[in-house]
Amino acid sequence: MDQLQVQTGNERLKRLMLSLAKPEKWKATEELAAASLRAYAADERLARVDTVIIIGHGTSLATAMNAEFLFSRAAGAAARAVPAYQFRSYARDYLKRPERTLVVGISCSGNTESVVKGLEAARQAGALAMGITGRGETKMREISDYLIEADTAVEQEAGMTAYSASHLFLLYSALRAAVLLGEKRGNAKGLKYWEAQWKSVKNAMSALPELFEKMGGLAEEYSQEEMHNVVALGTGPNLGTAQEGALKICEFAWVFGACEELEDFAHGRFREADGKIPLLLLAPHENLQEKVLDLLAGCEIARTPTVIFTQKALPEVQKLADRVILMPAVEEECLTPFLYVFPLWFLGYHFRSRQGKLVGERRFGLKATDISYQAYLSRRQT
Structure with a gap:
């Protein structure tokens, strides 16, 4: 790769990261998350959930660690982030009350093997499985009770080899999923409150x-x-x-x-x-x-x-x-x-x-x- 290609690639990544300072850059993920969640808004199974386990690897594990507190505060659930391989290997140790547990798998590609197998193990044990990933046909879509989409293709479309913006797009979709779960559980702080808080964060990105x-x-x-x-x-x-x-x-x-x-x-x-x-x-x-x-x-x-x-x-x-x-x-x-x-x-x-x-x-x-x-x-x- 010559120096011009290096400079072009680096400038492209810089523009992507800084583009998140503009509220309109979030619109695609906001719309994807809202449309995904509408399909599950009437699902009464969510009302019985009081435990959430979020799994992922690499950047997606970091997203899960952030999302742990979103599900705790916005949904009022007992939440925990766990590496996906660890969860899939010891699922029965984590799923003590599967009938009241939601397992959330996070993956940019939607095909991370340990995340997919973790969601499969959750469903086999009787827990609900939610995938948070990008658009398109993926293995997570095939085995999830709920599939929440985010705009995770931004790096791939730009030819980048490391994720940045998609981490936050996935985290936003996790926030919206947590708010929906909170509404099902009767949490006092509803969608309007969290929308106002989110608007404040977007403005701060200037x-x-x-x-x-x-x-x-x-x-x-x-x-x-x-x-x-x-x-x-x-x-x-x-x-x-x-x-x-x-x-x-x-x-x-x-x-x-x-x-x-x-x-x-x-x-x-x-x-x-x-x-x-x-x-x-x-x-x-x-x-x-x-x-x-x-x-x-x-x-x-x-x-x-x-x-x-x-x-x-x-x-x-x-x-x-x-x-x-x-x-x-x-x-x-x-x-x-x-x-x-x-x-x-x-x-x-x-x-x-x-x-x-x-x-x-x-x-x-x-x-x-x-x-x-x-x-x-x-x-x-x-």
């Missing part, structure tokens, strides 16, 4: 171009100081955001990015803090800043660089952190993942593009479905 430039400056600074590994820390609704951000930094930039829970990082992994691995802390609301201060105090001693992403920083946080990046205000913390993933995506983008290399390029030419023993044997035999 800040994305400015945030993109800020993260470009940070990537430049870290590159000059040879800081090429990062740790993303989050908790609650944004543990999944940290997971997706760390994953995307790896995929975009071939940089090692790790995800850790905000408190748990101090219990062992902090020993890796050596002044060359910056910590990216996702702490949208003030209720998390007590723990942020604990970590900042440790980082001050360890001379570890820190960046805090928050919508309002305490004076003590402003004093101790190397950099505080103020994010737009979002009332519902479970919706902050729609915004807080962007700076991590942008950082990974800048790490790679400033080297003149293709953002999201596959390493070793492998994608997830290529990592297969049987495929390896076939290649060896030929």
Whole structure:
């Protein structure tokens, strides 16, 4: 691939990510989700659901981790995100009351083997199965009681090798599914409330171009100081955001990015803090800043660089952190993942593009479905 092709590919990805700052970019997924859900609006089986298990892998697992809190708050259900392979392998350990359980499988392609087999195991046990995926004929469509669509073809149509926008499109469809389930369960906060909250989040995305430039400056600074590994820390609704951000930094930039829970990082992994691995802390609301201060105090001693992403920083946080990046205000913390993933995506983008290399390029030419023993044997035999 020549330099012009690299630049063209990187510019295409940049435009896609920044296009989400425009409310109209969300219209296709909003319409797909609404149309999908209308088919199930009268299904009374949903009223008996009090437990939701969300499964996926890679970016879709991160989406599931975010969606756990959507189903908890918007649906009022006991929700849990589980890696799809783990769920399919130990389904009976998770499905103690299948008649009251909804298993939600998330997959961009709709054909991820472990997600499909997990949904099959759920139905065989007597649970309801919901697929959240893109349009078209897929294996998930064949075996799901409910199929909720999202506009997941945007990267493929643009010739990209790593997902970004489709993660948030799937998460939006999960939000709408959670709201429908909440209405069936008699949850007090209905569709109008969540639509107003969602409109507020979309409006807040107007800040994305400015945030993109800020993260470009940070990537430049870290590159000059040879800081090429990062740790993303989050908790609650944004543990999944940290997971997706760390994953995307790896995929975009071939940089090692790790995800850790905000408190748990101090219990062992902090020993890796050596002044060359910056910590990216996702702490949208003030209720998390007590723990942020604990970590900042440790980082001050360890001379570890820190960046805090928050919508309002305490004076003590402003004093101790190397950099505080103020994010737009979002009332519902479970919706902050729609915004807080962007700076991590942008950082990974800048790490790679400033080297003149293709953002999201596959390493070793492998994608997830290529990592297969049987495929390896076939290649060896030929």
